[in-house]
Amino acid sequence: MHLEAVLKSSVRHAKPAGLTLQYGTAGFRTKAEHLDHVMYRMGLLAVLRSKKTKSVIGVMVTASHNPEEDNGVKLVDPMGEMLVQEWEVYATNLANAEEHELQTALTNIIKEETINMQDESCVVIGRDTRPSSENLSLAVIDGVTAFESRYQDYGLVSTPQLHYIVCCRNTDGRYGEPTVEGYYQKLSKAFNDLVKQSPNSEADKKSLSIDGANGIGALKIREMEQHLQPLLSLLLFNDGSKGKLNHACGADYVKVLQKAPEGIDMKPGERCCSFDGDADRIVYYYKDNEHRFHLLDGDKIATLISTFIKELLVKVDLTLNMGVVQTAYANGSSTRYLEEIMKVPVYCAKTGVKHLHHKAQEFDIGVYFEANGHGTVNFMILHFVNERAFCPKMYWIKMSFVVYVRFG
Numbered sequence: 001m002h003l004e005a006v007l008k009s010s011v012r013h014a015k016p017a018g019l020t021l022q023y024g025t026a027g028f029r030t031k032a033e034h035l036d037h038v039m040y041r042m043g044l045l046a047v048l049r050s051k052k053t054k055s056v057i058g059v060m061v062t063a064s065h066n067p068e069e070d071n072g073v074k075l076v077d078p079m080g081e082m083l084v085q086e087w088e089v090y091a092t093n094l095a096n097a098e099e100h101e102l103q104t105a106l107t108n109i110i111k112e113e114t115i116n117m118q119d120e121s122c123v124v125i126g127r128d129t130r131p132s133s134e135n136l137s138l139a140v141i142d143g144v145t146a147f148e149s150r151y152q153d154y155g156l157v158s159t160p161q162l163h164y165i166v167c168c169r170n171t172d173g174r175y176g177e178p179t180v181e182g183y184y185q186k187l188s189k190a191f192n193d194l195v196k197q198s199p200n201s202e203a204d205k206k207s208l209s210i211d212g213a214n215g216i217g218a219l220k221i222r223e224m225e226q227h228l229q230p231l232l233s234l235l236l237f238n239d240g241s242k243g244k245l246n247h248a249c250g251a252d253y254v255k256v257l258q259k260a261p262e263g264i265d266m267k268p269g270e271r272c273c274s275f276d277g278d279a280d281r282i283v284y285y286y287k288d289n290e291h292r293f294h295l296l297d298g299d300k301i302a303t304l305i306s307t308f309i310k311e312l313l314v315k316v317d318l319t320l321n322m323g324v325v326q327t328a329y330a331n332g333s334s335t336r337y338l339e340e341i342m343k344v345p346v347y348c349a350k351t352g353v354k355h356l357h358h359k360a361q362e363f364d365i366g367v368y369f370e371a372n373g374h375g376t377v378n379f380m381i382l383h384f385v386n387e388r389a390f391c392p393k394m395y396w397i398k399m400s401f402v403v404y405v406r407f408g
């Protein structure tokens with residue numbers, strides 16, 4: 001058992017006595033200076049989760065849309081989902097255990113989950129561009145290596161990229177190549193194929209102005225840009241060269257203030273979008289000829305996507321059950337439109353991707369979006385999973401569709 005090694009290295013990541021933190025909607029989040037011990041311990045927890053699930057687990061160091069001074073951690077489960085809720089209590093107990101209670105907290109998890117400490121484990125680690133993120137990710141690695149686990153540090157990646165990598169690693173590459181380059185190739189191929197299907201693909205060449213929130217999204221979209229040309233050209237602003245992360249920019253700013261971020265001089269008709277600090281949300285917007293600002297938030301994205309998928313289903317004559325999942329923050333008129341005009345069932349879940357995702361899994365096609373721009377489409381008939389037969393029509397719809405899935 002490696003607990004002795006853990007207790008030894010824990011001293012380098014000692015918890016400030018009396019400090020307690022709550023596991024929030026998407027993990028721990030607070031001022032960066034209070035997080036070193038939490039990161040170390042989440043490294044430990046990720047190893048235990050990896051041994052338990054016999055899969056690769058992800059740890060993303062980010063505080064997403066929070067100010068630059070904050071930081072946080074998101075744990076990624078085997079299929080690229082958020083950490084299963086039953087383990088959140090272990091995360092909280094570990095993060096809040098005083099130094100002398102750490103051994104007991106770890107032993108309890110190992111016993112309760114009947115974890116065989118001899119089992120293999122592997123953790124993949126990513127981080128956003130916050131100045132504190134590099135050291136905090138080293139603390140995660142210290143936790144992982146204290147348990148003598150394998151790991152791979154992917155360095156600077158967006159949250160969706162880390163989720164993607166975890167899923168690829170656990171499906172032997174059938175979902176895609178587990179690299180950032182593999183991610184660009186998969187998404188850009190889907191995008192380019194879809195645009196080429198349009199009868200006017202030449203005339204349909206588009207440009208998009210992107211607010212990178214001065215964060216990781218800016219860095220990564222720069223890398224992805226070459227894969228999208230010539231069908232989509234990008235104009236990047238808030239790329240981190242001048243401004244501060246999430247300051248007067250980013251998806252949250254645009255959504256909350258219903259106005260364009262600083263740093264862009266938007267022309268009427270110009271298509272714009274904003275990421276948040278870890279690029280797992282997106283909102284779109286434009287100005288009309290009267291200079292009125294129009295926002296396409298998660299509600300509108302969900303509506304457009306459901307309409308698009310419904311049309312595809314009719315086209316290929318496929319009867320599948322599709323549902324939309326929103327939260328209580330959704331605009332009531334989007335819900336009414338979906339239910340009454342589109343005739344799509346809409347469900348309300350608690351705030352947090354894990355809740356929406358869970359509900360969306362009840363449908364063959366589950367579209368879920370929070371108004372703030374987190375969301376995706378869940379296809380239950382996954383073409384690479386053996387449990388259900390390969391379905392070419394579904395594959396086609398899915399591949400036509402990947403492009404609409406959030407930047408992640």
Ligand SMILES: CC(=O)N[C@H]1[C@@H](OP(=O)(O)O)O[C@H](CO)[C@@H](O)[C@@H]1O
Binds near residue numbers: 063276351354372
């Ligand atoms: C992955 C996840 O669950 N993210 C949460 C979290 O957003 P972040 O962008 O990850 O900070 O907080 C939001 C606000 O509470 C909530 O809407 C969202 O679902």
